[in-house]
Amino acid sequence: MPIKFPFSRRAAPSDAWTKCPSCDAQVFNKQLERNQRLCPSCGHHFRMSVGERLDLLLDRESFEERDAGLEAVDRLGFHDDRPYDDRLEASRVKTGLRDAVVWGTGTIEGQRVAIGIFDFRFMGGSMGSVVGEKLARCFETALAERIPAIVVSASGGARMQEGTLALMQLAKTTAPLVRLDDAGVPFIAVLTDPTTGGVLASFASLGDVILAEPKALIGFAGARVASDTVGEEMPEGFQTAEFLLTHGFVDAVVPRPELRSSLARLLRLLPVAAVDDGAQTTPPERPWGPIGALSGLAERFGGAVSETIGIDVDQPPADGNGRTPAAEREEAR
Amino acid sequence: MSDAQTIQRAGPPAPEAVEEAWSRVQLARHPQRPRTLDLIGVIFEGFFELHGDRTFGDDAAIVGGPATLDGVPVMVIGHQKGTDTESNILRNFGSPHPEGFRKAQRLMRLADKLGMPIVTFLDTAGAFPGPAAEERGQAEAIASSIKLMTGLQVPIVVVVLGEGGSGGALALGVGDVVLALENAVYSVISPEGCASILWRSRDEARTAAAAMRMTAADQVDLGVVDAIVAEPGEGAHTDHTATGKALRAAIISAMRRLSGRETAELLATRYARLRGLGAYLETGAASPARPEVPSLRRRIGRILHLPGVPRRPRWSEIWPSNDTDDDNERGA
Numbered sequence: 001m002p003i004k005f006p007f008s009r010r011a012a013p014s015d016a017w018t019k020c021p022s023c024d025a026q027v028f029n030k031q032l033e034r035n036q037r038l039c040p041s042c043g044h045h046f047r048m049s050v051g052e053r054l055d056l057l058l059d060r061e062s063f064e065e066r067d068a069g070l071e072a073v074d075r076l077g078f079h080d081d082r083p084y085d086d087r088l089e090a091s092r093v094k095t096g097l098r099d100a101v102v103w104g105t106g107t108i109e110g111q112r113v114a115i116g117i118f119d120f121r122f123m124g125g126s127m128g129s130v131v132g133e134k135l136a137r138c139f140e141t142a143l144a145e146r147i148p149a150i151v152v153s154a155s156g157g158a159r160m161q162e163g164t165l166a167l168m169q170l171a172k173t174t175a176p177l178v179r180l181d182d183a184g185v186p187f188i189a190v191l192t193d194p195t196t197g198g199v200l201a202s203f204a205s206l207g208d209v210i211l212a213e214p215k216a217l218i219g220f221a222g223a224r225v226a227s228d229t230v231g232e233e234m235p236e237g238f239q240t241a242e243f244l245l246t247h248g249f250v251d252a253v254v255p256r257p258e259l260r261s262s263l264a265r266l267l268r269l270l271p272v273a274a275v276d277d278g279a280q281t282t283p284p285e286r287p288w289g290p291i292g293a294l295s296g297l298a299e300r301f302g303g304a305v306s307e308t309i310g311i312d313v314d315q316p317p318a319d320g321n322g323r324t325p326a327a328e329r330e331e332a333r
Numbered sequence: 334m335s336d337a338q339t340i341q342r343a344g345p346p347a348p349e350a351v352e353e354a355w356s357r358v359q360l361a362r363h364p365q366r367p368r369t370l371d372l373i374g375v376i377f378e379g380f381f382e383l384h385g386d387r388t389f390g391d392d393a394a395i396v397g398g399p400a401t402l403d404g405v406p407v408m409v410i411g412h413q414k415g416t417d418t419e420s421n422i423l424r425n426f427g428s429p430h431p432e433g434f435r436k437a438q439r440l441m442r443l444a445d446k447l448g449m450p451i452v453t454f455l456d457t458a459g460a461f462p463g464p465a466a467e468e469r470g471q472a473e474a475i476a477s478s479i480k481l482m483t484g485l486q487v488p489i490v491v492v493v494l495g496e497g498g499s500g501g502a503l504a505l506g507v508g509d510v511v512l513a514l515e516n517a518v519y520s521v522i523s524p525e526g527c528a529s530i531l532w533r534s535r536d537e538a539r540t541a542a543a544a545m546r547m548t549a550a551d552q553v554d555l556g557v558v559d560a561i562v563a564e565p566g567e568g569a570h571t572d573h574t575a576t577g578k579a580l581r582a583a584i585i586s587a588m589r590r591l592s593g594r595e596t597a598e599l600l601a602t603r604y605a606r607l608r609g610l611g612a613y614l615e616t617g618a619a620s621p622a623r624p625e626v627p628s629l630r631r632r633i634g635r636i637l638h639l640p641g642v643p644r645r646p647r648w649s650e651i652w653p654s655n656d657t658d659d660d661n662e663r664g665a
Contacts, residue, residue: 032654033649033653033654037654046654047654048654049649049652049653049654049655050648050652051647051648051649051650051651051652051653052648052649052652052653052654054648054649054652055647055648055649061645063622063648064620065620065622068618068619068620068621069615069616069617069618069619070613070614070615070616071613071614071616071618072612072613072614073612073613073614075555075612076544076545076546076555078544078545079344079345079346079544080345080531080532080541080544081531081532094655095652096621096651096652097652098618102652104620119652121654128611129610129611129612129613130613132611133611133613136608158499158521158522159521160521160522160527160530160531160545162521162611162612163520163521163545163546163547163551163555164497164519164520164521164545164547164552164555164557165555165557165610165611165612166521167499167500167503167519167520167521167557168503168557168607168610168611169610169611170475170476170479170500170503171479171483171503171507171607171610172607172608172610172611174476174479174480174483175480175483175603175604175607175608177480178480178483178484197500198499198500198521200472200476201460201471201472201475201476201479201500202475202476202479203476204472204476205470205472205473205475205476205477206473206476206477206480219467219472220460220462220466220467220471220472220475220500221462221467221471234464235464238464238467238468239467243468247468247469247470248470249470249473
């Protein structure tokens with residue numbers, strides 16, 4: 001009978017190294033993890049998981065995931081060489097995610113934002129109903145709480161297995177941006193490798209500011225689809241972050257080590273517009289001192305304290321379901 | 334959903350479904366199918382075509398201008414395919430470049446300014462994917478068209494005439510009422526494109542067409558299209574005038590329903606329509622980082638860094654890059 005070791009051999013030799021696609025160097029995976037997934041010899045930006053992206057961009061322990069329970073359903077009964085449900089399950093097992101986007105609220109150098117982040121490993125980061133719904137809720141929360149919205153994209157486009165329902169997510173994710181415009185709430189798009197198809201043809205192209213990571217593939221049509229349709233080879237580098245910068249479609253190409261500080265600077269330079277008529281939903285500044293601390297506590301415990309001690313507590317805004325974060329916490333228990 | 338249905342839905346499309354879907358695709362692409370300009374002549378009076386995006390050029394793959402519908406001034410915009418080789422080259426087979434979408438936006442803004450309702454016609458295999466289109470911002474042009482349409486303060490009626498091909502169709506396709514001709518199709522990607530990605534062979538286009546459920550009837554079922562307009566005889570190509578008359582009646586009736594709405598109600602209803610599209614399950618599952626029992630001791634312990642209280646894991650430990658990328662999983 002084979003002896004089972006308590007610690008599994010996670011790093012099999014073949015998994016320990018990755019070949020850099022830019023300079024062909026063999027990179028030790030642990031080194032990649034420590035180095036923000038940048039190639040130590042040429043600086044190539046490897047793709048990041050949503051978890052790595054969260055740690056890169058947000059203040060430690062500030063992120064609260066929202067709508068973690070949203071799950072895709074196979075509305076079309078889609079089957080190519082295997083059913084859509086099987087592909088979903090395979091991606092769930094591979095990534096530990098429920099779909100290709102995670103969204104929530106957090107802080108970047110202390111500035112609160114609503115942020116959605118794609119993970120390309122989940123079915124190529126493709127946008128189906130769950131991704132669209134999560135991003136729409138992300139924008140709607142940014143609107144309700146009057147905090148900036150950020151989306152970090154890495155996607156092949158709309159999810160074919162959901163047919164036109166996936167196509168309609170282009171409109172679903174774009175419609176709230178009109179409301180952000182009217183309300184004076186900024187939206188920053190961060191395009192990472194790759195951002196193509198329907199994701200680029202919707203919210204990702206509509207950031208008030210658009211940042212991109214170096215050498216990221218960014219384009220409307222995949223090079224293969226393009227050369228199939230047009231019948232000519234595409235010029236080298238015509239769908240890169242740098243190409244879009246020179247043609248005026250992104251504001252800056254920002255290397256990964258500077259991404260967090262660049263976002264923080266932009267957030268400071270582009271504040272949410274001041275509200276002039278007091279009728280808006282902006283919560284009042286929390287009073288400073290012992291009362292403030294009490295009300296802070298009250299907020300933490302779902303507002304129950306406020307009645308007992310009779311002070312006015314900021315009511316945390318409801319999310320897309322009409323549930324308050326407090327109610328969500330309750331559910332989580 | 335019963336188990337029987339689940340089992341039934343798990344398989345590849347049935348041969349009948351493949352035949353049905355492919356025959357609709359063929360009809361939607363029929364060379365004699367009435368084009369936007371053919372139908373404008375039947376549906377509207379006094380159409381005056383306007384040209385150019387005022388930035389780069391004029392794209393003949395999209396046409397538009399003011400006309401009257403039953404005496405009411407409206408703005409008409411649509412994709413325009415050709416009817417023969419020469420006109421198809423002029424019209425780029427109905428596949429717009431960015432300047433086409435920007436011309437459409439310009440005309441929509443004019444309609445918005447003057448309070449004119451908008452009627453759009455969709456008939457494109459998709460936005461053109463060439464390098465020139467990329468260079469001039471094809472994705473941005475589509476995205477900004479979609480955004481503009483979601484916020485226009487005038488009623489919008491959309492008609493899917495033939496091929497509703499992906500983002501290039503949706504760029505003119507955001508509206509308050511979406512109608513489709515009986516043999517029109519609407520899809521997230523062309524069946525050939527879908528087949529070449531998921532089946533790795535363009536020859537499976539028929540199967541892909543059925544799998545994507547792209548017929549007008551399927552689109553009504555999915556909520557993407559509101560109503561179907563019946564075609565005469567064997568299809569719209571057999572009688573352009575009858576097709577136009579049927580569409581005219583449907584568009585007038587849709588406009589009448591919309592004309593009574595206040596602007597705020599119109600925009601709220603349009604927003605709700607878009608927000609409601611899609612299918613997902615709302616499970617109550619919590620984020621993996623959220624501990625099962627967030628006890629008070631743990632919370633305080635973490636804040637004060639007490640020994641024996643486990644720290645919260647980093648997000649990169651919960652969702653690490655533990656796998657190589659699978660390039661077979663692609664989107665459109």
